[in-house]
Amino acid sequence: MSKQEQPAQEKKPTKTYQFRLYPTHKQELLLENWLLLCCETYNAALDERKSAYRMAGVSLSYEDQCAELPGCKQVRPDLAPVPAQVLQDVVKRVDLAFAAFFGRVEEGKTPGFPRFKSRFRYHSLTFKQFGNSFKLHVEGKKKRGKLELAKLGLVKMVLHRKLIGTPKTAIVKRAPTGKWFVNVTVELSVKDLQEKRLLPSDEAVGIDVGLKTFAYLSTEEEIANPRFFREDEVKLARAQRKLSRAPKGSKERDRARKVVARTHERIANRRKNFIEQEVNQLVARFGFLAVEALVVRNLVKNPKLAKSIADASWSMFFTRLVAKAEEAGRQVVKVNPAYTSQTCSACGHRQSMPLSVRVYECPQCGLVIHRDHNGSLNILADGLHACGRAGRVIPKAPSL
Numbered sequence: 001m002s003k004q005e006q007p008a009q010e011k012k013p014t015k016t017y018q019f020r021l022y023p024t025h026k027q028e029l030l031l032e033n034w035l036l037l038c039c040e041t042y043n044a045a046l047d048e049r050k051s052a053y054r055m056a057g058v059s060l061s062y063e064d065q066c067a068e069l070p071g072c073k074q075v076r077p078d079l080a081p082v083p084a085q086v087l088q089d090v091v092k093r094v095d096l097a098f099a100a101f102f103g104r105v106e107e108g109k110t111p112g113f114p115r116f117k118s119r120f121r122y123h124s125l126t127f128k129q130f131g132n133s134f135k136l137h138v139e140g141k142k143k144r145g146k147l148e149l150a151k152l153g154l155v156k157m158v159l160h161r162k163l164i165g166t167p168k169t170a171i172v173k174r175a176p177t178g179k180w181f182v183n184v185t186v187e188l189s190v191k192d193l194q195e196k197r198l199l200p201s202d203e204a205v206g207i208d209v210g211l212k213t214f215a216y217l218s219t220e221e222e223i224a225n226p227r228f229f230r231e232d233e234v235k236l237a238r239a240q241r242k243l244s245r246a247p248k249g250s251k252e253r254d255r256a257r258k259v260v261a262r263t264h265e266r267i268a269n270r271r272k273n274f275i276e277q278e279v280n281q282l283v284a285r286f287g288f289l290a291v292e293a294l295v296v297r298n299l300v301k302n303p304k305l306a307k308s309i310a311d312a313s314w315s316m317f318f319t320r321l322v323a324k325a326e327e328a329g330r331q332v333v334k335v336n337p338a339y340t341s342q343t344c345s346a347c348g349h350r351q352s353m354p355l356s357v358r359v360y361e362c363p364q365c366g367l368v369i370h371r372d373h374n375g376s377l378n379i380l381a382d383g384l385h386a387c388g389r390a391g392r393v394i395p396k397a398p399s400l
């Protein structure tokens, strides 16, 4: 296992852009071939480490295995066309898999050994060093661009948004639908960050996510669940049924698998667009945002599809909100989700609130309020309290 002794450099903030690629047929064949070769190299490097560890108790390092690559190219001339840095990254991936494995062993767990990858599960190539293994060309015309890859040349790319920052790595990947994308990770300088800053805002908001509505704001506004969430669920269920019924190895099954992949992709895209749009609006308007610290990972295992789609949306929503707020210089506070729906936002009284009860009626102070509105007010109050900015926010005079 390689030691992680990187020099203590100050880490600059990064951001990843995803752009669609349109390789020519020839380029696509070449990329497919590289993926196959990288997958083979991955499995070979993994095998070598496993044998060394099992038979001699020796841990090979990233450097050890990288040093072998030129020799591999002599034995296997078909590896030669793959850029050296791309192959080194394959070895790096094996290294990371082992580092994670040993990390779990040290935690006292008994993890499975890193596994071999099937060629169907190997779909990305990493190009490090901007200017060397990859370059970006933005053409005069709007949105048109080219990605230049070492030993492959110029690939058509659509820059649907302006790229800010200094590119560091590019990961070229094939989606299950057969489409190609590139993830460009950039480093942001202080100047880049300033460009993204928004005008300061004094407005604060508490956000309560729910199943009936996507989110409820303490300003008494609602972000509704888009109807396509439900429509897409139905389509996905239908496509999956078709796939499970198709005989193995048949053309029908191939087709059904593509439909499932396309449906998943469309769901992911629509969800992403919806969340991006809502997050942008929230961050543009509010200077302080309080949300629940939901452990979404635990919820995702719910067998109900509706629930799992909602969970995936929430986790993406929180991640994007935090990232976007940071860029824009906004403050996001995560509060403990316990009792946010059970507590009266006016007097602090607590009572049980089954999911079916949509209105909070406080027997102590007489407050009558929408369940989620009450929750969002508690979240805001807890968030402000956590930052020492204020205590409880008292809502409008309770109505009897």
Ligand SMILES: [Zn+2]
Pocket: 344, 345, 346, 347, 348, 349, 362, 363, 364, 365, 366, 367
């Ligand atoms: Zn009360």
